[in-house]
Amino acid sequence: QQKVQQSPESLTVSEGAMASLNCTFSDGTSNNFRWYRQHSAKGLEVLVSIFSDGEKEEGRFTAHLNRANLHVSLHIREPQPSDSAVYLCAVSREGNYKYVFGAGTRLKVIA
């Protein structure tokens, strides 16, 4: 059964510094990876989806995928206090329709 783990559990960064979040998964056949943001138990906002090894950029958010290492990361460029939220990693396999989420990383951006 797929296991998805995120690290760190919480992260505090200064406004403008790069924030880096990590996600490891156990099923090497996974090929659908998404990063979401959740503010205070509200609906999720999709940030970036990535389906093949390498990098995918969406504005200030960049995902890096290395399936051989079972690792996907999210980098936030020039974070702002409004980026403070819980960031969730979701992993699935195309055509599987089952998504496994990590427990999240709580990011705090201080001015």
Add this chain to the structure above:
Amino acid sequence: AQTIHQWPVAEIKAVGSPLSLGCTIKGKSSPNLYWYWQATGGTLQQLFYSITVGQVESVVQLNLSASRPKDDQFILSTEKLLLSHSGFYLCARDWGGAEQFFGPGTRLTVL
């Protein structure tokens, strides 16, 4: 514009009482639909998914059931609520594995 409407916004129910939560999708037809649950402070867990009207697959057993009576409607229900059903329920949709978008959620408190 494609939108997801969930109802009710919040609900307080007694243990043993019935429950029905709804989700309506506006926009493109034939979406894949999903129900998720998040206990307070817990990890988001997928409960059900449906790729077509009348067909629902269970992912996690929580003494809940789901139905898709119309292409744009997804219902989550149970005849007897448990304390453990408290939490945040999210409906989501995607098309063909593309980005999954979430509704605003329903907060359920079982007393």
